[in-house]
Amino acid sequence: MSIITKGKVLDIIFQNQENGYTIAVVYTDEHGTLTVTGCMPSVQVQDNVQLSGAWKVHEVYGKQLNIDTFSHLPMDSESGVFSYLSSGALEGIGEAMAKRIVDKFGKSAIEILEKTPDRYLEIEGIGKKKLDKLVKSHMEGRELKNIIVNLSPYGITPAYCMKIFKAYKEKSVKVVMENPYALCQDVKGIGFKKADEIAKKLNVGIDSKERIEQGILYTLQESAYEGHTYLDIKDLGLRAVDLLDIESEKVVRGIYDLAVSSDVVIEEKEDEKRVYLTVYSVAESRSASNLIKLASYEKEEKTPYKDALNIIENLQNTEHIKLSKEQIEGASHAISSNLLVLTGGPGTGKTTTLSFIIKGFEELGKKVALCAPTGRAAKRMSEATGKSASTIHRLLEVGYSDDEEAVIFNKNEDEPIKADAVIVDEISMVDVLLLDSLLKAIKPGTTLVFVGDKDQLPSVGAGSVLRDIIESDTIKTIRLTEVFRQAAKSNIIVSAHRINHGEMPIINKKDNDFFFMERYSQRETADLVVELVSKRLPEYYNLSPKDIQVLSPMRKSEAGVNNLNTLIQEAINPLESGKREHKGLNRILRTGDKVMHIKNNYEKQWKNEDTGEEGEGIFNGDIGYIDFIEPNDKKLYISFDDGKRVEYDFTELDQIEHAFATTVHKSQGSEFPCVVLPIYAMPPMLMSRKILYTAITRAKKLLVIVGNKKYLSAMVSNIYEEKRNTSLGEKLKMFKDQGIILEEDYGNSVPF
Numbered sequence: 001m002s003i004i005t006k007g008k009v010l011d012i013i014f015q016n017q018e019n020g021y022t023i024a025v026v027y028t029d030e031h032g033t034l035t036v037t038g039c040m041p042s043v044q045v046q047d048n049v050q051l052s053g054a055w056k057v058h059e060v061y062g063k064q065l066n067i068d069t070f071s072h073l074p075m076d077s078e079s080g081v082f083s084y085l086s087s088g089a090l091e092g093i094g095e096a097m098a099k100r101i102v103d104k105f106g107k108s109a110i111e112i113l114e115k116t117p118d119r120y121l122e123i124e125g126i127g128k129k130k131l132d133k134l135v136k137s138h139m140e141g142r143e144l145k146n147i148i149v150n151l152s153p154y155g156i157t158p159a160y161c162m163k164i165f166k167a168y169k170e171k172s173v174k175v176v177m178e179n180p181y182a183l184c185q186d187v188k189g190i191g192f193k194k195a196d197e198i199a200k201k202l203n204v205g206i207d208s209k210e211r212i213e214q215g216i217l218y219t220l221q222e223s224a225y226e227g228h229t230y231l232d233i234k235d236l237g238l239r240a241v242d243l244l245d246i247e248s249e250k251v252v253r254g255i256y257d258l259a260v261s262s263d264v265v266i267e268e269k270e271d272e273k274r275v276y277l278t279v280y281s282v283a284e285s286r287s288a289s290n291l292i293k294l295a296s297y298e299k300e301e302k303t304p305y306k307d308a309l310n311i312i313e314n315l316q317n318t319e320h321i322k323l324s325k326e327q328i329e330g331a332s333h334a335i336s337s338n339l340l341v342l343t344g345g346p347g348t349g350k351t352t353t354l355s356f357i358i359k360g361f362e363e364l365g366k367k368v369a370l371c372a373p374t375g376r377a378a379k380r381m382s383e384a385t386g387k388s389a390s391t392i393h394r395l396l397e398v399g400y401s402d403d404e405e406a407v408i409f410n411k412n413e414d415e416p417i418k419a420d421a422v423i424v425d426e427i428s429m430v431d432v433l434l435l436d437s438l439l440k441a442i443k444p445g446t447t448l449v450f451v452g453d454k455d456q457l458p459s460v461g462a463g464s465v466l467r468d469i470i471e472s473d474t475i476k477t478i479r480l481t482e483v484f485r486q487a488a489k490s491n492i493i494v495s496a497h498r499i500n501h502g503e504m505p506i507i508n509k510k511d512n513d514f515f516f517m518e519r520y521s522q523r524e525t526a527d528l529v530v531e532l533v534s535k536r537l538p539e540y541y542n543l544s545p546k547d548i549q550v551l552s553p554m555r556k557s558e559a560g561v562n563n564l565n566t567l568i569q570e571a572i573n574p575l576e577s578g579k580r581e582h583k584g585l586n587r588i589l590r591t592g593d594k595v596m597h598i599k600n601n602y603e604k605q606w607k608n609e610d611t612g613e614e615g616e617g618i619f620n621g622d623i624g625y626i627d628f629i630e631p632n633d634k635k636l637y638i639s640f641d642d643g644k645r646v647e648y649d650f651t652e653l654d655q656i657e658h659a660f661a662t663t664v665h666k667s668q669g670s671e672f673p674c675v676v677l678p679i680y681a682m683p684p685m686l687m688s689r690k691i692l693y694t695a696i697t698r699a700k701k702l703l704v705i706v707g708n709k710k711y712l713s714a715m716v717s718n719i720y721e722e723k724r725n726t727s728l729g730e731k732l733k734m735f736k737d738q739g740i741i742l743e744e745d746y747g748n749s750v751p752f
């Protein structure tokens, strides 16, 4: 039977911040003190609440009220008002000020704040500005509570309510009730599936126009996560019908409606109809146009090839290195052309050539900017060349939009990068949206040099930039093929080249760097990986566990990243007295754990405790160790490899994951002294030559592969390369052949 009652919250025994499930002790006049359970995300001690629910008898805790709905009632005691005012929820009000307010207004303080706030000016220490802030944070908090109460029955967590509130303010509940699919566009983190769940609870019909359109956009966005910039209309139709469970005619109509509203672009190509999300279509066309423009730009002060050649040849004497013919050609073209791609496998002298290019430019008095797609790759570029290098994002002066949800770049066509030459390393990791942003900020006349290895895995984001550029044959490309003697001593490097040619690697040679240890089951493989990392490699090679990185192609499965992280954590960083832990939904973060930051966060503050240096920016792929956990403040501290110490609030822990083991995809652009790679039965797209090649080229000094040889052989022969639907190459050819250069102003509408 349903019960409706009123009471005061005396204690919160448990509150799950993610789903709002709360166990509270509530005093009611009718039933005395009760244990109340259910979704009450916004409830605090001292709150007056109205509850409706049913009695349940818990086998251990006895009779409890299990609620379906609850609402807040006005506060009716001075202590309740005081605890609210001093709770930290109101900007600028501490305990002393809260006491002064309650002394003056008693239990009517909240009512006065809402109805006649100017009376607060009578209180010492409250001026107009402070009062405005106080009123704003109180009203927003009240509104947010209201939103949480109204939306949590639809499975929307407090964290999402906060985001929804940011997007729609007081209209939040109305927008969600009228069109939950609007959330997919306006609220980061709410995708089609979540909106669909909410809509179902609100009884929105499965063939509503909003549902169909958002379902199609979602399908295209998902395909972009697979790397595609477009889908053929038939493929898109099949995928969307599968998702939406409606007739295909309705999906096709939806696609054309989206084209009319410019959310998608449809491009007819022979027997194909390609459907792009507009951002990708714009990014590919504009990038192709900008690349051709840049390549064909007539510079006023051009360095002739023969002068560049002279400079590079002379530099060989001062640098005491004789470059190969390919290297000389590459370096000379880089200095004399507008745009050059320099590609080669490991040990083919890319970095050496890069250093010559930089010195050559410097000799000509030119300003060079160096950059790479990730923080780790930029750091490596900087170490290898002795010059400072930044991430591409940093070079483009990344910032956040006013709502802090979208990333914007301050460097663009109006405010281009101030450099005579821009050199980008690890270009294979750059996706088409980042390429577009970079090219917008390169002014005609600036030389652009792309350096990378075309055989590495493609970018995580959509597009196939390096491959498309090289295969289009429209941009000057120099291929470095010779493996230098120094490098040829390494079986890691020799094997990488062999694998690329479909040959088995050279393994287990005495005193070399590439080892293979045969294991047959995943359990044995995982056990050996743990033993190697925790005991054998540190003991035999005197390696610190910090120098060893486990890479695994998959997340799931016994020898996958997730399980290995649990096993390695237990082996090398078990719980001991004095070590603090923070328990999350599926993981335990412990002092001493190796972790990776997994999102570019340009505003994250850091401090180097040794040098006293301070700054901002922690990047996707940065690896560090948890050095302190403070449960009372809900804070966790990580020291990164380069000495940066960073504070994380517990609400920010979605930005980090364990990194005793990481995926091969996540390791792109990074190098480690020692890599341990388990290989096992995997889906064909992961059991591929590209994955193997990328993984082994991450190891600088030592590589150990553990697993079944038949899988090693299968990986070497599997040339499966996910075929990405991209059109940068075709567009480059078209612009080059037809001389069409887009002049339209696309604005800065590409969101990142």
Ligand SMILES: Nc1ncnc2c1ncn2[C@@H]1O[C@H](COP(=O)(O)OP(=O)(O)OP(=O)(O)O)[C@@H](O)[C@H]1O
Pocket (backbone or CB within 6 Å): 321, 322, 323, 324, 327, 344, 345, 346, 347, 348, 349, 350, 351, 352, 353, 484, 485, 486, 487
């Ligand atoms: N012209 C050369 N003559 C002799 N040795 C060279 C020459 N160029 C490069 N090397 C040597 O070959 C090795 C690999 O060169 P480098 O590091 O420049 O290659 P890379 O392509 O950047 O390799 P990786 O991608 O593995 O870092 C180094 O030991 C380097 O000193």
